Amino acid sequence: MSVAKVVVDVPSSQINHTFDYKIPEKYEALLKVGMRVTIPFGPRKIMGFVIEIVPTSDVKRLKEIEAIMDITPVLTKELLQLGKWMADQTVSLYIQAYQAMLPRVLKAKYKKEIEKLTDIELTASLKQMFAGRDFITFEEFEENKGNYAELLHALKEGYIQINYIVESKETSKKALFIDMAKEQHLLEEAFIDLPKNAKKQQEVLQYFISNPTEIEQKKLIEKCKTTPHTIQLLIEKGLLKKTLKKVYRDPFANTNFQSTTALQLSEQQRKAIEPIWKSIDNNYNETFLLHGVTGSGKTEVYLQSIEKVIKLGKEAIVLVPEIALTPQMVKRFKGRFGDDVAVLHSGLSPGERFDEWTKIQKKEVKVVVGARSAIFAPFEKLGIIIIDEEHETSYKQEEQPRYHAREIAKYRGEYHQCPVVLGSATPLLESFARAKKGVYTLLEMTSRMNEQQMPPVKIIDMREELHAGNRTMFSRELVQAIKNRIERNEQVVLFLNRRGHSTFVMCRECGDVVKCPSCDIALTYHKSSYQLKCHYCDYQIPMIQECKECQSKQIQYFGTGTQKVEESLLEVIPEAKIVRMDVDTTRRKGAHEKLLTIFQEKRANILLGTQMIAKGLDFEDVTLVGVLAVDSMLNLPDFRASEKTFQLLTQVSGRAGRHKLPGEVIMQTYSTEHYAVQLASQYNYEQYFLHEMQMRKSFHYPPYYYLTLINVSHQDELKVQEVTKMISRLLLKHLSGDATILGPTPSPIVRINNRYRYQCMIKYKDEPNQREIIRKILQYYHDDIQKNNLMIQVDFEPYQLM
Numbered sequence: 001m002s003v004a005k006v007v008v009d010v011p012s013s014q015i016n017h018t019f020d021y022k023i024p025e026k027y028e029a030l031l032k033v034g035m036r037v038t039i040p041f042g043p044r045k046i047m048g049f050v051i052e053i054v055p056t057s058d059v060k061r062l063k064e065i066e067a068i069m070d071i072t073p074v075l076t077k078e079l080l081q082l083g084k085w086m087a088d089q090t091v092s093l094y095i096q097a098y099q100a101m102l103p104r105v106l107k108a109k110y111k112k113e114i115e116k117l118t119d120i121e122l123t124a125s126l127k128q129m130f131a132g133r134d135f136i137t138f139e140e141f142e143e144n145k146g147n148y149a150e151l152l153h154a155l156k157e158g159y160i161q162i163n164y165i166v167e168s169k170e171t172s173k174k175a176l177f178i179d180m181a182k183e184q185h186l187l188e189e190a191f192i193d194l195p196k197n198a199k200k201q202q203e204v205l206q207y208f209i210s211n212p213t214e215i216e217q218k219k220l221i222e223k224c225k226t227t228p229h230t231i232q233l234l235i236e237k238g239l240l241k242k243t244l245k246k247v248y249r250d251p252f253a254n255t256n257f258q259s260t261t262a263l264q265l266s267e268q269q270r271k272a273i274e275p276i277w278k279s280i281d282n283n284y285n286e287t288f289l290l291h292g293v294t295g296s297g298k299t300e301v302y303l304q305s306i307e308k309v310i311k312l313g314k315e316a317i318v319l320v321p322e323i324a325l326t327p328q329m330v331k332r333f334k335g336r337f338g339d340d341v342a343v344l345h346s347g348l349s350p351g352e353r354f355d356e357w358t359k360i361q362k363k364e365v366k367v368v369v370g371a372r373s374a375i376f377a378p379f380e381k382l383g384i385i386i387i388d389e390e391h392e393t394s395y396k397q398e399e400q401p402r403y404h405a406r407e408i409a410k411y412r413g414e415y416h417q418c419p420v421v422l423g424s425a426t427p428l429l430e431s432f433a434r435a436k437k438g439v440y441t442l443l444e445m446t447s448r449m450n451e452q453q454m455p456p457v458k459i460i461d462m463r464e465e466l467h468a469g470n471r472t473m474f475s476r477e478l479v480q481a482i483k484n485r486i487e488r489n490e491q492v493v494l495f496l497n498r499r500g501h502s503t504f505v506m507c508r509e510c511g512d513v514v515k516c517p518s519c520d521i522a523l524t525y526h527k528s529s530y531q532l533k534c535h536y537c538d539y540q541i542p543m544i545q546e547c548k549e550c551q552s553k554q555i556q557y558f559g560t561g562t563q564k565v566e567e568s569l570l571e572v573i574p575e576a577k578i579v580r581m582d583v584d585t586t587r588r589k590g591a592h593e594k595l596l597t598i599f600q601e602k603r604a605n606i607l608l609g610t611q612m613i614a615k616g617l618d619f620e621d622v623t624l625v626g627v628l629a630v631d632s633m634l635n636l637p638d639f640r641a642s643e644k645t646f647q648l649l650t651q652v653s654g655r656a657g658r659h660k661l662p663g664e665v666i667m668q669t670y671s672t673e674h675y676a677v678q679l680a681s682q683y684n685y686e687q688y689f690l691h692e693m694q695m696r697k698s699f700h701y702p703p704y705y706y707l708t709l710i711n712v713s714h715q716d717e718l719k720v721q722e723v724t725k726m727i728s729r730l731l732l733k734h735l736s737g738d739a740t741i742l743g744p745t746p747s748p749i750v751r752i753n754n755r756y757r758y759q760c761m762i763k764y765k766d767e768p769n770q771r772e773i774i775r776k777i778l779q780y781y782h783d784d785i786q787k788n789n790l791m792i793q794v795d796f797e798p799y800q801l802m
C-alpha cells in the first residue's frame with residue numbers, strides 16, 4: 001500500500017496540515033509528489049496537492065484518492081519545499097502558498113489530452129486506444145480502463161505527450177474573418193463588371209485579387225482604408241464571405257523581434273559582470289547588488305550573464321516590474337534569445353499566461369522574463385535570477401501569501417547554488433545597507449553608456465510662482481522649455497505622481513506641511529470629522545485655518561489628476577500634442593503599447609503620465625523631463641515617502657538625454673530645500689543614503705527596526721476597534737519588552753467597501769517568537785474569521801501602509 005499526504009483546498013487555519021489518502025492501485029505507478037488530485041473531504045470532493053508519498057499511515061480508516069488531475073507534476077520538489085517555507089514565513093496557509101505559485105487557470109476546469117508523437121513504439125493497447133487518431137482525451141483513456149504504467153512509460157520515453165487544454169472564457173476571443181467566396185479569376189471578372197464609380201469596392205476586391213487569403217475584417221479595413229459597409233456590399237454580391245472564428249491572442253504576434261548579438265562590453269560593464277560570471281561558473285550562490293545609474297547599460301550585463309548560463313545548459317529568471325514590462329523591454333530579451341524566452345505578465349490573458357508557463361514546465365524555453373510571480377517558474381536547473389529595478393514595491397505581493405520576490409529569489413538561489421542579481425539606479429535603502437555591510441556584493445556602474453553627463457536638473461520654487469502671480473500648475477520656466485522643444489521637434493516627458501489615496505495639507509505661501517511630531521509623517525485630512533490625523537500613532541488635531549509658520553490662509557489640500565493637467569496644459573500651450581498615460585487611458589489591453597507607439601513615431605510631442613512612464617522608457621528625442629508636483633509624493637503618509645520620491649525623481653530624470661541630444665530636467669515643488677529633492681537633483685545617491693539612514697535611525701524605522709503591520713476589518717466599527725485593541729494588548733503581553741506596539745489607529749483608508757479598517761504596527765529588532773504568537777492570535781479569532789466575516793491581515797515588512 002502507498003499513502004499520499006495531501007494539502008487540501010480548504011481555506012481554514014484549522015485545516016492547515018496534510019491529510020492521508022490511500023493511493024488506488026491503478027495510480028500507484030503514475031502518482032508523483034507535486035501532482036494535484038481530487039479527494040473526498042467530508043461530504044464534498046475537493047482538490048489537493050500531493051506533498052509526500054509514504055508506505056503507511058496511522059489513520060485507521062483511510063479514504064482513497066478519487067482521481068488524479070495532473071499526469072506530470074505541476075510543482076517540483078523544490079517548489080513544494082519552498083511553498084511550505086513561504087507559508088510559514090508569511091503566516092499563510094499551505095494551500096494559498098501552492099496556489100500562488102501556479103497560473104490561475106489551473107484552478108479552473110481544463111481538459112487533459114494525450115497526443116501521440118510516434119506510431120512505432122507504442123504498445124498494442126495504446127495503439128488500439130488511439131485507433132489511428134493523433135489525440136485522445138484523458139477521460140477516454142480512463143473510461144476505457146487504459147493501463148497507467150504503459151502510459152507512464154510512453155510518456156517517459158517521449159512516445160506521447162500530455163497537453164492541457166484550457167477553455168476559459170478569457171482565452172477564446174472571436175473575430176470576424178473575410179474570405180473570397182469565388183475563385184480568383186472570377187473575382188477578376190467581377191472586378192471589371194463593377195461600376196466605374198464603385199472605387200471603394202474595387203479597392204477591396206483588388207486586395208483579394210493580389211492577396212487571395214482570408215483576413216480578419218479589422219485588418220482588412222485598416223489595410224484598404226475601407227468600411228464594413230463596403231465589405232458588406234461585396235458579400236451581398238456573393239464575391240466575399242464572412243465567418244466568425246476563434247482567435248488566440250498573442251500580445252507580441254505583430255512584433256518583429258530583430259535579433260541582436262552581444263555588444264562589446266565597456267570597461268565598467270566588464271568589471272561588473274566578471275564577479276557574476278565567476279559565481280555562475282563556480283556554481284556558487286551569491287547575492288549581487290548592481291548599482292548602476294540610469295542608462296549605464298545594466299540590461300546588457302543581464303543579457304550577457306544569461307548568455308553564459310544558457311551555454312552551461314542552465315536556465316534564467318528575470319523579474320521586471322509590471323509597468324516596465326513593455327514591448328521595448330521584451331524586445332531586448334527576445335531579440336537576444338529568440339524563442340528561448342517566455343514572457344509572463346498580467347497583461348496576458350489567463351490562457352496566454354498558461355501557455356507561457358507550459359513552455360517553462362516542458363523545458364521548451366531557457367529564460368523567463370516576467371513580473372513578480374515569474375519567480376516561481378518551474379525551472380529545475382536555475383543558473384541565475386535577476387531582479388531589475390529591485391527597489392520597486394510591486395515585488396511584494398499585497399495579498400496572502402504576502403511574499404517578497406527578493407526573498408523567494410534568495411531561497412531559490414541558495415537551493416540551486418546560483419547567483420542572484422539585484423539591479424537598480426536607486427537601490428532600496430535596506431539593500432544598499434546590506435551591500436555596505438558585505439551581505440551582498442556591491443557592483444557599481446557610475447557613468448552612462450553614451451558618455452554624456454546626467455541631464456542637469458533645475459528646481460523651480462512654486463511658492464515664488466504664486467508670489468509672481470502665476471496661479472497655474474506650470475511654472476513660467478517649464479512652459480518656455482516645453483515650447484522650445486516643440487519648436488525644435490524634440491520631445492517632452494511630463495510626470496505627475498499618481499494621486500494618493502489620502503490628502504495632506506500644505507501652505508501654498510511657504511510650503512509648510514503639517515506633520516506628526518513623533519512619527520515625521522504628514523498628517524492626513526479627514527473631511528468627515530474635519531481633523532488632521534497621523535496614521536501611524538493616534539495623534540490628531542483639528543483642521544488648521546492658517547499656517548502656523550507664516551499665518552497665511554492659503555491652505556490647500558493636494559491631489560490633481562492627469563486629465564485635469566492635460567486640459568490646463570492645452571490652455572497654456574494650445575499647439576501641444578499630448579499623449580496621456582494613466583490608469584484610465586491604459587485600462588484596455590494593448591492601450592499601453594499603442595500610446596507609446598504614437599509617442600515613438602512622434603505623432604505627439606508630450607508624454608504626460610503617472611508612475612507608468614517613469615521606468616524603462618528609452619526615446620531618442622526626449623530632451624526635457626518635467627516633474628509637476630514633487631510634493632504629492634513627498635507627503636504620503638508613509639515613512640518611505642522621501643525614499644520613494646528620491647527613486648522616482650532619479651528614474652524620471654533618467655528618461656532625458658539618453659542618446660545623442662543632451663537632456664534637461666525641471667522639477668516643480670513647494671519644498672525646494674528638502675534633502676530628497678536636492679540630492680536627487682544632484683544624482684547623489686550615496687549622500688542621500690547617508691542622510692536617509694540618519695532619519696531612519698532617529699525615528700526607529702527600517703532598516704534599523706523591522707515592522708509588522710496588522711490590519712483588522714469588519715462591517716461593525718466597534719467590533720474592529722475592540723479586536724484591534726485586544727490584538728495590541730496580546731502582542732504587548734507576549735512579545736519581548738524591546739518591541740513597541742503602535743496603535744490601534746484607524747487605517748489611512750478608514751473604510752473600504754463598507755468595512756471599517758483599523759491597524760496596529762509592531763516595531764522591533766529581534767522577535768523570534770513573533771510568528772508563533774501571531775498564529776495563536778489568528779487561531780483565537782478563527783470562528784470570527786470563518787463565520788463572522790472578520791478579517792485580520794498580517795504583513796511582515798510591509799511596503800503599503802494604507
Ligand SMILES: Nc1ncnc2c1ncn2[C@@H]1O[C@H](COP(=O)(O)OP(=O)(O)OP(=O)(O)O)[C@@H](O)[C@H]1O
Pocket residue numbers: 263264265266269292293294295296297298299300425449450616618654
Ligand atoms: N556595451 C555596450 N555597447 C554599446 N551600447 C551599449 C552597451 N551597453 C548598453 N548599451 C546601450 O546603452 C543604452 C543604455 O543601456 P541600458 O538601457 O541597458 O541601461 P540601463 O542601465 O538598463 O538603464 P535604465 O536603468 O535607465 O533602464 C542602451 O541604448 C543600450 O543599447
Ligand SMILES: [Zn+2]
Pocket residue numbers: 507508509510511512547548549550551552
Ligand atoms: Zn505658511
Ligand SMILES: [Zn+2]
Pocket residue numbers: 516517518519520521534535536537538539
Ligand atoms: Zn504619529
